[in-house]
Amino acid sequence: MPAPVPHKPLVWLPACHRHLDLSDPGGYTVLADRYAAAVCELGMQPVLFPMAGANDVKDLLPLVDGVLLTGSPSNVDASHFGAKALDTDLLDPRRDALTMALVRTAITEGTPLFGVCRGLQEINVALGGSLYQRVHDEAGFLDHREPEHEELEAQFAERHDVLLAPGSAFEQWAGGPRALVNSLHGQGIRKLAEGLAAEAHAPDGLVEGVRVTRATAFAYGVQWHPEWRHAANPFYQRTLEAFAQACREHSQRRAV
Known part of the structure; x- marks a missing residue:
């Protein structure tokens, strides 16, 4: 039989x-x-399962090669x-x-997982951590929100450094111990979940990049937005x- 034609890796957003x-x-x-466009520019295909719920994760996750948890204007419900x-x-x-279900299952099943902004917060909460609901109201922290009424260029402009753990993948991607990133969030990590390693911090000490320590595949989260103009930023890219x-x-392993 002829060898199967390889497909672009499928990434669940x-x-x-x-x-x-x-x-x-x-x-x-x-x-x-911009998230779907970044996936395409990386040579992959974004996929949606619009009506998927927690009970569908077990059946749908084996169909994809990675999971990208995007940012969003919405916040993770604090009840979690x-x-x-x-009220706001x-x-x-x-x-x-x-x-909440997708994070845990992707880690258990060894499916590559990457969380961006809200996606980082989802990883932390799904694994038992908690969030500051208004980082800007917490003593000693910067205001990490974007200038809301400015053009997108200004909102996504690089605004502060992140300090990167020595020997971490983040340091390797940045080519050094720090990198300049954008900042567009009101919530942030308060209690780091067990099983996460904090490997990037804002100047005020806020955790901005994590690695899932027990993951057998790529499993990271960042508070900034690397999808924005990533081709022009070597660290993001x-x-x-x-x-x-x-x-x-992962796609190659699934094809065997």
């Missing part, structure tokens, strides 16, 4: 859910194009870490339910390329 049209109470499934959601929080309970390489290797 969990969607967000919005009520964009008040006359349609069913809501909409949404995904920011024993607190109460703020934009919540997405369908995404919460999916990603190397980080994403490392994830892509892990997905390619």
